[in-house]
Amino acid sequence: MTSAPLTVIHSRDNAFVKDLRRLAQDSTAYRKQGRVWLEGDHLCSAALQRGVRPAIAVFSESFWPQAPAMYAQAASKVIVLADGLFADISGLESPAPMGFVVDAAPSQGLRPGVATVVLDRVQDAGNVGSILRSASAFGFRQVAALKGGAALWAPKVLRAGMGAHFALDLVEGLALEELGVLDVPLLVTSSHEGDLLHRASLPWPCAWVLGHEGQGVSPALEAQASRR
Known part of the structure; x- marks a missing residue:
């Protein structure tokens, strides 16, 4: 064989x-x-x-x-x-x-000007895998994970991602200040303020920030947002 x-x-x-x-x-x-x-x-x-x-x-x-x-x-x-x-x-x-x-693919670092999903301390492996799957389906090319979240290549994340890992550039363990190289509008999700998603005109490419399941996006990161 x-x-x-x-x-x-x-x-x-x-x-x-x-x-x-x-x-x-x-x-x-x-x-x-x-x-x-x-x-x-x-x-x-x-x-x-x-x-x-x-x-x-x-x-x-x-x-x-x-x-x-x-x-x-x-x-x-x-x-x-x-x-x-x-x-x-x-x-x-x-x-x-x-x-x-x-x-393991060596990290090439963040690329500027690329449609990116930013994970701000997202903890649950299943959630992270589902986000990667959706990111790939919607045309994002890069995922930037800040320190404190689930490991991107953990077995449970891999299973939940269902192959999306191989369609994305993944960079993890980042500090907040490292996001400055993205050079695209930063969009922050919020459950209590900002525009309703279905009514918003969204720029592309952009960096879409998803926050911690319980705490949401950190105030320091939210302060840098172009849109909420």
């Missing part, structure tokens, strides 16, 4: 298994390892469609004989895990039988 090196693992003490478990279950492990775990065929196929090439393709032992050849052929290395190991590693209630380990 593949010319890539193939390794079969049955031991829980294997170093790769330990690293993979951290990637799958720890929301910030990717920052230390420099790699990201994509679990399931939807995320993996979305990555391939965007030109991402996995460092490692991982399959459960029972799924391996019937795994689509394109997944194995895309990877530099193939690892087959005993079913019990794969289930133990998985972050899903019903584990997918395959996944990719991909190298």
Whole structure:
């Protein structure tokens, strides 16, 4: 099926298994390892469609004989895990039988003049993933996450994003003053003031700011807004 090196693992003490478990279950492990775990065929196929090439393709032992050849052929290395190991590693209630380990894309920094979504300490991984999905669908090209929010490449965010990560430039861990390079109008969402969205004439490109679920947009950031 593949010319890539193939390794079969049955031991829980294997170093790769330990690293993979951290990637799958720890929301910030990717920052230390420099790699990201994509679990399931939807995320993996979305990555391939965007030109991402996995460092490692991982399959459960029972799924391996019937795994689509394109997944194995895309990877530099193939690892087959005993079913019990794969289930133990998985972050899903019903584990997918395959996944990719991909190298984390290096951040290129914020680009000026680009339609951007700014996340101001948005905490919930599901919310962040849904925002990324919507941002991609509405033509935004860049997401800027301020310090204090959910990790953008966390497993739960990846699952909620459903492949949107690969259509966006993601920059995280930013300080407020770093947003100055965007050089586009800053639009702030508010539940209690400003224009009604369906009546507003919105500039494009712009930077659309979404705030913390409970606290909203920080006063310091709101003070910089072109529109509310």
